[in-house]
Amino acid sequence: MTMLKIANWNVEWMNRWFTADSAGAPQLRRSEEVDGVSDLPGLCGRVAAVIDTMAADIVALQEGPSRKSEMALFVEQFLGDGYEIYGPAGKGQQKLYALIKRSSTAVADISRITVEHGLDFEDDWDVDIDRDLLLDRYGFTRPPLVLRITSSHGRDFRLINLHAKSKYVHQGERLWRDPLRREEYLREALEARRRISAEAMRVREYLDLCFADDEQAALAVVGDFNDGPGFDYFEKRYLTHGLANTLAGSPYIPPRMLRHGFVDEMPKELNWTAVFDDFIEEVENRKILLDHILLSASLYWNAGVRASAGLIEHDIFNAQVREDLPGEREKLPSDHRPQSVTLQL
Numbered sequence: 001m002t003m004l005k006i007a008n009w010n011v012e013w014m015n016r017w018f019t020a021d022s023a024g025a026p027q028l029r030r031s032e033e034v035d036g037v038s039d040l041p042g043l044c045g046r047v048a049a050v051i052d053t054m055a056a057d058i059v060a061l062q063e064g065p066s067r068k069s070e071m072a073l074f075v076e077q078f079l080g081d082g083y084e085i086y087g088p089a090g091k092g093q094q095k096l097y098a099l100i101k102r103s104s105t106a107v108a109d110i111s112r113i114t115v116e117h118g119l120d121f122e123d124d125w126d127v128d129i130d131r132d133l134l135l136d137r138y139g140f141t142r143p144p145l146v147l148r149i150t151s152s153h154g155r156d157f158r159l160i161n162l163h164a165k166s167k168y169v170h171q172g173e174r175l176w177r178d179p180l181r182r183e184e185y186l187r188e189a190l191e192a193r194r195r196i197s198a199e200a201m202r203v204r205e206y207l208d209l210c211f212a213d214d215e216q217a218a219l220a221v222v223g224d225f226n227d228g229p230g231f232d233y234f235e236k237r238y239l240t241h242g243l244a245n246t247l248a249g250s251p252y253i254p255p256r257m258l259r260h261g262f263v264d265e266m267p268k269e270l271n272w273t274a275v276f277d278d279f280i281e282e283v284e285n286r287k288i289l290l291d292h293i294l295l296s297a298s299l300y301w302n303a304g305v306r307a308s309a310g311l312i313e314h315d316i317f318n319a320q321v322r323e324d325l326p327g328e329r330e331k332l333p334s335d336h337r338p339q340s341v342t343l344q345l
Helices: 040-054 068-078 172-177 182-213 231-238 243-248 314-318
Strands: 003-010 058-064 081-088 094-101 107-113 125-127 136-137 147-153 157-165 219-224 273-277 281-286 291-295 309-310 337-344
Touching: 003 040, 003 157, 003 219, 003 291, 040 068, 040 314, 058 081, 058 157, 058 219, 068 081, 081 147, 081 172, 094 107, 094 147, 094 157, 157 182, 172 182, 182 219, 182 231, 182 243, 243 291, 291 337
Parallel strands: 003 058, 157 219
Antiparallel strands: 003 337, 058 094, 081 094, 107 147, 125 136, 147 157, 219 291, 273 281, 309 337
């Protein structure tokens, strides 16, 4: 049996660490060119320390840089070139990656999947985004990164790295607090949430196709699901969907439901991965669970015994917090805490 550890982390806006794509070969920016940062190499080193200390065989990353060569520069300079890079996937300046530890004895083979069971995550599909009863063509803001991974004992599973569409509304708090413009905020916020629901349903469609092909399909969905802040308000009043709930699947088909990799193992007071001011529900520094690891039953259980163990890596993250630094951005390694799950394969 192989013990294989998967970590998941949204590393805040890595692309801002690097010079513009048009400037040629990738280079780190000067520290003063990155907002809130006084020592960019120091920040990079602390992010690398979190990754190294987690000692995961596979590290799924969100908000990675726009170019693979930029990620390669980070891995070479700060991680001792100790990881193989898969990706990027997605569009724009926040892309999806997976780092595979070169010294891992748990991973035998890995390959990227772009089309499977007739579904291509790069393709648009029909969905009513604006609720006008007409179907629109919609595509992922950031198409997921999907990998087929084979353990050293020959067990295959799929890893789906997902960063759902942001719910960000430009000047959202200002619009919300203005009675004359609140409706404008609600309209934009609800459209963003419908787009998130569309992306969740598309990923769930892929998972169901995998289960239709093999009821014991081994599947892990990881990433930043962007549920909240304001999640409860919109779900209760405007009937929007929670992404994690949609991805988990229907209780009418229990074998196809995904289990959460760590939420039931963490103390209640530590069951969060990000802190935001929730201006909708008037909660400052609200601790929310935005980042998740979901596992199919075949990964979660083995002969009726739990075959996985997960946690939010608060201790490793906190060891790299520098309250003495002047820049708000660099005090924390990221605005999200990493999580991990160890599987028996």
